[in-house]
Amino acid sequence: MSAPEFVARKHIDTQLSAAGWIVQSVNELNLAAGKGIAIRELRSEGGPADYVLFVDGKAIGVVEAKKTGETLSHVADQSARYTAAKNWIPQRWTDPLPFTYETTGVETNFRDQRDPDSRSRPVFAFHRPEHLLELVQQPDSLRTRLAALPSAHPLVTEPLRDCQISAITGLETSLAGNRPRALLQMATGSGKTFTAVTQAYRLIKHAGAKRILFLVDRGNLGRQTVNEFQQFTTPDDGRKFTDLYNVQMLGPAGIDPVCQVTVSTIQRLYSQLTNNPLDDEADEHSGYELDGTGGPSREPLPVSYNPAIPIETFDFIIVDECHRSIYNLWRQVLDYFDAFLIGLTATPSKATLGFFNRNLVTEYPHVQAVADGVNVGYDIYRIKTRISEGGTKLDAGFDYQKRDRLTREKRWAVQDEDETVAKTQLDRSVVVPDQIRTVIRAFREKLFTDLFPDRPARAESLGLDVPWVPKTLIFAKDDNHAEDIVTHVREEFGKGNDFCKKVTYKAGAKPEEIIKAFRTAPEFRIAVTVDMIATGTDIKPLECLLFLRDVRSQLYFEQMKGRGTRTIDPTDLATVTPDAGSKSRFVLVDAVGVTESDKTDSRPLERKPTVPFDKLLQQVALGVRDEDTLTSLANRLARLDQSLSDSDKAELQTLGGISLKQLTSNLLQATDPDHALDQFRAQHGPDSEPTESELGDLRALAVKTATEPLATNPAYRALLETKRRDREVTIDHLSGDEVLATGYDEEKARGLIENWKQFLVVNQDEITALQILYNRPNAKRHLVYEELKTLAEAVARPPYHIAPAEVWKAYEHLEKRKPTADPAKVLTNLITLVRHTVDPEHQPLAPFPELVEARYQQWLDQQGERFTDAQRHWLDIIKNTIALNGAFPTDEQEDYLEAWQNVDSKEGVPLAVARKAFGNEDPKPIIEELNEILVA
Incomplete structure (x- = not known):
């Protein structure tokens, strides 16, 4: 045995032992020594097997060992040859032996040969003997059962939505094909969690899944998920999920082995794997924060084998809201388990698709x-104020209040010199109370004139003195900012503490109790948060989001917007907002330009969040130069630069000889592998190719230049740390603010209409509905419901x-029209929309049923006394059918009779009664006339 092979065998022995196997040589063979025995170099019919695995004295599998660095795919055939045990091992579980491993001690592959089209898969470690025994005693393998699941146990589609049916069907097709990772994209509010619970039930009941892990973004969403399992009614016998199967929220006590479903944050799961305690507050931080949107991202966390949590602990892992930290910070936690990975997300990124092998099994975007x-x-x-857009100025010689960031203790101090405060510093280093007050006041003043103009009349019709403030969520920059906002909201609206509350980690009461109150309490109208309910939290009555903070991550912004998209039954909405009517939209109030700022999904820079700022500076001074x-x-320097005043920046530049922006840029360029190549080609020509030595010299020079101001100037390092630790915020009571502009985002509206027009032009000869509206004469310019539905589905698909x-x-x-309550509610409004787009001067933008009703009444007036009351009843039915379907079909007799049968069944009246109303007169010509007049 060569030295590399010997080293590999030592690693493999250790790994087998950790998983509960007793490793023996042939000379030491004692199958009664324990549950699982791994015998080295036991000769088989195909040659000497590196390890043969025995459980309860019977052979169950083989392990083929190779030296570190050797590839393993070709070794599987060798392992399979060794599993023919009929003539050389009398005590065996099956023939051939079912399980094979190929390993180098660094990489390990596993195969269950009983699987359909069985193939090897990478595993983090070896399975425990008890697990292999459990597998071999089952009549078939999990993957065999998954292959049969879609056909053997058809999905009960009630009460699922079409998008949920599509998601489950697509996922089960993927699982049947033994694809290890699958991603479901489902819009916020479309029922991702209910879909996942339905799938979990089918996997446990019909596929024999033993344990499922459900990972959530934060602790309060875990409790929300457990509640979803508790409320789930099984489709076959009507019992609750938790009456049949145990569900746990993972806590300090660890994973309950009898629980079929474990709900956890990935932070808590990591703490269990590594035996490190977890701070309860850490369990409440979103992964989107760790992506650089409110907190740092980190290098991947190390994971080693934990015998208390073996790799087979879970058969399936469902990851709800797949943010980027899953793929860098936490991916080793997911890779640890020998489990299928199922991702749920409303906002997939390139990293998301890549991690799930681009296996997108369903796609249901927000527009659909x-x-x-x-x-x-x-x-x-949009609300724009002078200070929000341009910042402010602190004037020399005036007293300004200073507030400690941590203790909130206040003092007064005279401003030494004039200081310009950029808008990015607002509410961080400088707070201007009148800026917050002005935004909140503008929001209050425009609430029932611009945002929800129908509310005063609706409130009056219900006998209410004043309209109800719609449920509103305000996003703040940090906890102190949220505290200031709460104060101003209460003052500007003239309301008490119950009207507006803070929902942050420092809010006092349990966050889920505040969230529940916001969801259900009529008196609680406005919540202010930083990020606690920015993702996942279900608050259906929300009708307004007010952004007083900018967001740079596109995915995080989409998640935040998703809080407002959820629908709610009008009756349920009325219990918390009596004059709301129905929720047909929500309003995003942008007071900081969040809808206009550039968004990015680039990888965050932070790699060492646990290392304090002063220690990083010290490491650079000691010569540490790693990326x-x-x-x-x-x-850290870039973040510090954003929070400093101009005078602070000038002081640092004077001492260090360089601005913080330039220092940050130099450090980043020094770590950019392309920067050295660009420098070389700038010096030697665009087509020149440097040697590795030349590139190395350029990189070393860039690093030396970038770090020199820090490495050689102790006073500069000390001043940087002093500025970072400055905990005081200046309260600018002197500056007054004013509203510059308010109004809806017209640029977005114009862009949307242009895309719509482009769709109509491109597809006018391809889609039947558009062919009718564009090309047929008015007399035959009517549609049927299915044609309209096809049009709606086509425009919702990519790329539009x-x-x-x-x-x-x-x-x-754009046309300053009175808002329509819910234009999406009636599909035939598409007819009006297309016609208005083609001919805006002569085709009014009004709900199609209203136009039909007006034309119908005009037609009736022209008929005089022609029709009896019974005939009028059926004419009304025909009119309503046209209004909701685009036409009453008469082209074929079969369609004509079916239409009559449908309206009869809806009315509960026999067909003969309808015919009798018209006597000997065939109503078909009347229907044709109504189709022409009402739809024209």
Whole structure:
């Protein structure tokens, strides 16, 4: 045996032992020594097997060992040869032996030969003997059962939505094909969790899954998920999920082995794997925060084998909200388990798709959800103030209040010199109370004139003195900012503590209790949060989001917007907002330019979040020059630069000889592998190719230049740390603010309409509904329901992703029309929308049923006394059918009779009664006339 092979065998022996196997040589063979025995170099019919595995004295599998670095795919054939045990091992579980491993001690592959089209898969470690025994005693393998699941146990589709049916069907097809990872994209509010619970039930009941892990983004969402399992009614016998199967929220006590479903954050799961305690507050931080949107991202966390949590602990892992930290910070936690990975997300990124092997089994975007009435769309309303847009100025010689960030203790101090405060520093280093007050006041003043103009009349009709403030969520920059906002909201609205509350980690009461109150309590109208309910939290009555913080991550912003998209039954909405009517949209109020700022999904810079700032500076002074240290330091310096005043920046530049922006840029360029190549080609020509030595010299020079101001200037390092630790915030009571502009986002509306027009032009000869509306004469310019549905589905698909209801709203904003309550509710409104787009001067933008009703009444007036009351009753039915379906079909007799049968069945009246009402007169010519007049 060579030295590399000997080293590999030592690693493999250790790994087998950790998983509960007793490793023996042939000379030491004693199958009674324990549950699982691994015998080295036992000769088989195909040659000497590196290890033969025995459980309860019977052979169950083989392990083929190779030296570190050798590839393993070709070794599987060798392992399979050794599993023929009929003539050389009398005591065996099956023949051939079912399980094979190929390993180098670094990489390990596993195969269950009983699987259909069995193939090897990578595993983190060896399975325990008890697990292999459990597997071999089952009549078939999990993957065999998964292959049969779709056909053997058809999905009960009630009460699932179409998008949920598509998701489950697609996922089960993927699982049947033994694809290890699958991603479901489902719009926020479309029922991702209910879909996952339904799938979990089918996997446990019909596929024999033993344990499922359900990972959530934060602790309060875990409790929400457990509640979803508790409320789930099984489709076959009507019992509750938790009456049949145990569900636990993972806590300090660990994983309950009798629980079929374990719900946890990935932070808590990691703490269990590594035996490190977890702070309860850490369990409440979103992975989106760790992506650089509110907290740092980190290098992947190390994971080693934990015998208390073997790799076979879970058969399936469902990851709800797949943010980027899953793929860098936590991916080794997921890779640890020998389990299928199922991702749920409303906002997939390139990293998400890559991690799940681009196996997107269902796609249900927000625009399609809006078109289907599963989500509501949104309007953007902009509030611009002078200080929000341009910052402010602290004047020399005036007293300003200083507030400690941590203790909130206040003192007064005279401003030494004039200081310009950029808008990015607002509410961080400088707070201008009148800026917050002005935004809140503008929001209050425009609430019932611009944002929800129908509410005063609706409130009056219900006998209410004043309209109810719609449930509103305000996003703040940090806890102190949230505290200031709460104060101003209560003052500007003239309300008490119950009207507006903070929902942050420092809010006092349990967060889930505050969230529950916001969801259900009528008196609690406005919540202020930083990020606690920015993702996942289900608050259906929300009708307004007010952004007083900017967000740089596109995915995080989409998640935050998703809080407003959920639909709610009008009756349920009325219990908390009596004058709301129905929720057909939500309003995104942008007071900071969040809808206009550039968004990115680039990888965050922070690699060493646990290393304090002063220690990073010290490491650089000691000569540490690795990429993680330099990029992390650049990230800290960039954040510090955003929070400093101009005078602080000038002081630092004077001492260090360089601005913080330039220092940050130099550090990043020094770690950029392409920067050295660009420098070389700038010096030697665009086509020149440097040697590795030349590139190395350029990189070393860039690192030396970038770090020199820090490495050689102790006073500069000390001042940087002093500025970072400055805990005081200046309260600018002197500056007054004013509103510069308010109004809906017209640019968004115009862009949406242009995309809609482009769709119509491109597809006018391809889609039947558009062919009719564009090309047929008015007399035959009517549609049927299925043609309209096809049109709505076509425009919602890529590359347009347009919800017609959003186009309708865009026209209303630009044309200053009174808002329509819910244009998406009636599919035939598409007829009006297309006609208005083609001929805006002569085709009014009005709900199609209203136009039909007006034309119908005009037609009736022209008929005089022609029809009896019984005939009028059926004419009304025909009119309503046209209004909701586009036409009453008469082209074929079969369609004609079916239409009559349908309206009869809805009315509960026999067909003969309808015919009798018209006597000998065939109503078909009348129907044709109504189709022409009412739809024209």
